Amino acid sequence: MNKTQTNKSKSFEVTITDIGAQGDGIANRLGKRYYIPYSAPGDQLLVSPGAERKEGRSAKIETIITGGNDRVAPRCGHFQICGGCALQHLSISxxxxxxxxxxxxxxxxxxxxxxxxxxxxxxxAGSRRRVRFAAKKLARRVLLGFRAPRGRNIIDIQECPAVRPSIIALVEPLRVLVRKLESLGNAASISITESESGLDILLQPERPAELTLPDREKIAQFANFNDLARIAWDDPRGPEPVSQRREPLFRFGTSRIRPPVGAFxxxxxxxxxxxxxxxxxxxxxxxxxxxxxxxxxxxxxxxxxxxxxxxxxxxxxxxxxxxxxxxxxxxxxxxxxxxxxxxxxxxxxxxxxxxxxxxxxxxxxxxxxxxxxxxxxxxxxxxxxxxxxxxxxxxxxxxxxxxxxxxxxxxxxxxxxxxxxxxxxxxx
Ligand SMILES: C[S@@+](CC[C@H](N)C(=O)[O-])C[C@H]1O[C@@H](n2cnc3c(N)ncnc32)[C@H](O)[C@@H]1O
Known part of the structure; x- marks a missing residue:
C-alpha cells in the first residue's frame, strides 16, 4: 500500500469554520486543528491528513460532501495548480x-x-500592474508563469485574471523571446510593471551573465515590435536599460515620476x-x-x-x-x-x-x-x-x-x- 492510499484510508469528515492567515480553511476535530487548502467556510468535507504544522496539521480535500454558501467557481483554469492565487474558490464577501x-x-x-x-x-481582480514571472527553457518549449503552490515547479500560464491584460498579452511573445536569447541561459525571472507610458520589463537570468550583442539586437527588436516603454537586463553590475523607447512614467498626485528599474x-x-x-x-x-x-x-x-x-x-x-x-x-x-x-x-x-x-x-x-x-x-x-x-x-x-x-x-x-x-x- 503506498503512502497516498494509507492517508486516504485515514480520511475523516470535517466542517470548515474559518479561513486562516495563509488562506487555508480551518477545521477542528478531536482537539486538533486542521488546515485545508481550497476549502470554504461551511464546507463539509472528507479529508485525508497531511504533514504536521506548527499549530496543527494540514489536510487535503478528498470529497466535498456539501459546499459552503461562500463557495464559487474559480475564474482561472490554472487555479490550484498555480501558486499565484489561494482564494479563487471564495465569494468576494x-x-x-x-x-x-x-x-x-x-x-x-x-x-x-x-x-x-x-x-x-x-x-x-485584473488590476495588478506588477508581476514577476519565472521562465525555463525545455527541449521543445519555454515554461513561463508563476510557481506551483508550495513548490519550485513553474506553471506555464495561458491566462491570469488577477493581472492587467497588457501584461498577459505579452506572455506568448515573451516565450518566443526567451527561447531566442542565449545570454538568458536556461532559467530566468522576468519582472513586468505597467506604467502610464507602457510596459517596463526587467530580464534576470538565474545565473548572472553578460548580454551578447546579437541578444541586445533581439531585445531591441522585441521592444519595438511590442511597443514597450523599457526593457532592462539585470547585469551583475546592476540593471542596465537595453532599450528605452519611452521613460516609464507614474503619476503621484499631480507629479509625473520616473522610477529606477525594479523600484517598489x-x-x-x-x-x-x-x-x-x-x-x-x-x-x-x-x-x-x-x-x-x-x-x-x-x-x-x-x-x-x-x-x-x-x-x-x-x-x-x-x-x-x-x-x-x-x-x-x-x-x-x-x-x-x-x-x-x-x-x-x-x-x-x-x-x-x-x-x-x-x-x-x-x-x-x-x-x-x-x-x-x-x-x-x-x-x-x-x-x-x-x-x-x-x-x-x-x-x-x-x-x-x-x-x-x-x-x-x-x-x-x-x-x-x-x-x-x-x-x-x-x-x-
Ligand atoms: C512597502 S514599500 C513602501 C513605499 C512607498 N511608501 C509606496 O507606497 O510606494 C517599503 C519601502 O521601504 C524601503 N525600505 C526597506 N527597508 C528600509 C530601511 N531599513 N530603511 C528605510 N527604508 C527602507 C523600501 O526600499 C521600500 O521603498
Whole structure:
C-alpha cells in the first residue's frame, strides 16, 4: 500500500469554520486543528491528513460532501495548480470578511482586541500592474508563469485574471523571446510593471551573465515590435536599460515620476488610491508631515500638496527619484536606514503627522521611537498584519490610541492584505 492510499484510508469528515492567515480553511476535530487548502467556510468535507504544522496539521480535500454558501467557481483554469492565487474558490464577501479577520486576529494576539477594524475595501481582480514571472527553457518549449503552490515547479500560464491584460498579452511573445536569447541561459525571472507610458520589463537570468550583442539586437527588436516603454537586463553590475523607447512614467498626485528599474511601486493604481484616500481623510490640517519608508514618493508627492512633507527612504535610487520629481520646496527627500537609524523622538519633534509604510518585516525600531515622540497623528500602512500589530502595540504602550484600521484587499485571491491604521496621541 503506498503512502497516498494509507492517508486516504485515514480520511475523516470535517466542517470548515474559518479561513486562516495563509488562506487555508480551518477545521477542528478531536482537539486538533486542521488546515485545508481550497476549502470554504461551511464546507463539509472528507479529508485525508497531511504533514504536521506548527499549530496543527494540514489536510487535503478528498470529497466535498456539501459546499459552503461562500463557495464559487474559480475564474482561472490554472487555479490550484498555480501558486499565484489561494482564494479563487471564495465569494468576494467571504474574502473580504476573511481578510478583515486576519487583521482582527493579529491585533488580538498583541492584546489589541477592542480596535475598530473597518470593512475591507476590495480592489477588483485584473488590476495588478506588477508581476514577476519565472521562465525555463525545455527541449521543445519555454515554461513561463508563476510557481506551483508550495513548490519550485513553474506553471506555464495561458491566462491570469488577477493581472492587467497588457501584461498577459505579452506572455506568448515573451516565450518566443526567451527561447531566442542565449545570454538568458536556461532559467530566468522576468519582472513586468505597467506604467502610464507602457510596459517596463526587467530580464534576470538565474545565473548572472553578460548580454551578447546579437541578444541586445533581439531585445531591441522585441521592444519595438511590442511597443514597450523599457526593457532592462539585470547585469551583475546592476540593471542596465537595453532599450528605452519611452521613460516609464507614474503619476503621484499631480507629479509625473520616473522610477529606477525594479523600484517598489504599489501593486495596483486602485490600491494606491485607496491607501492614499484613507490617509488624506485622517489628516487634520497638518503643518509638517514625515513620510517614512517613502519608496519613490507614492504618498509623499500627494501629501506635499497638503503640507510640507519630508520623505525618508533607505534606497538611494528611490530617494534620487523623489528629488528629481520634487519641483517645489514642499517636498524634501532623505536617504536613511530607518531600521538601523530610526528618526529619534527629538528629530520627530517638528512633525505633527507621520506616515510609515515599511516592508513586510515592519518598523519595530521606528515604532519604538515614535512611541516616545510628541507626534500627534501617526498613520501606519502595512502589508503584514503580524508586524503591523507588533508595531501598533509599541505605539499604544507609548500613549497612542488606535482610531481605526482599514483593510485594503489589493492582492485579490491571495492571502495577503494591506492595512491603514490611524493613531492619535492620547493627550489626557
Ligand atoms: C512597502 S514599500 C513602501 C513605499 C512607498 N511608501 C509606496 O507606497 O510606494 C517599503 C519601502 O521601504 C524601503 N525600505 C526597506 N527597508 C528600509 C530601511 N531599513 N530603511 C528605510 N527604508 C527602507 C523600501 O526600499 C521600500 O521603498
Amino acid at each position: 467571504a474574502i473580504s470578511r476573511s481578510k478583515r479577520d486576519f487583521i482582527v486576529t493579529a491585533l488580538a494576539r498583541r492584546g489589541l482586541s477592542d480596535v475598530v477594524v473597518l470593512d475591507t475595501i476590495n480592489i477588483a 511601486l504599489q501593486p495596483s493604481v486602485e490600491g494606491e488610491r485607496a491607501i492614499l484616500d484613507a490617509i488624506v481623510k485622517a489628516l487634520r490640517e497638518p503643518r509638517q508631515i514625515a513620510d517614512l519608508y517613502a519608496g519613490c514618493g507614492t504618498l509623499s508627492f500627494p501629501l506635499s500638496s497638503i503640507a510640507p512633507t519630508h520623505a525618508f527612504e533607505g534606497d538611494g535610487a528611490m530617494v534620487a527619484t523623489i528629488r528629481r520629481g520634487a519641483t517645489r520646496n514642499e517636498l524634501t527627500a532623505n536617504e536613511r536606514d530607518l531600521d538601523k537609524m530610526p528618526l529619534t523622538p527629538r528629530e520627530l519633534t517638528p512633525f505633527d503627522t507621520v506616515v510609515f509604510d515599511p516592508p513586510r518585516a515592519g518598523a519595530k525600531s521606528q515604532a519604538a521611537m515614535l512611541a516616545e515622540s510628541t507626534v500627534g497623528c501617526v498613520i501606519a500602512v502595512s502589508c503584514n498584519p503580524a508586524t503591523l500589530a507588533r508595531d501598533l502595540r509599541l505605539l499604544v504602550d507609548g500613549g497612542y490610541e488606535i482610531e481605526s484600521v482599514l483593510p485594503v484587499d489589493q492582492f485579490p485571491w491571495s492571502p495577503h492584505v494591506e492595512a491603514v491604521a490611524i493613531l492619535r496621541r492620547n493627550t489626557m
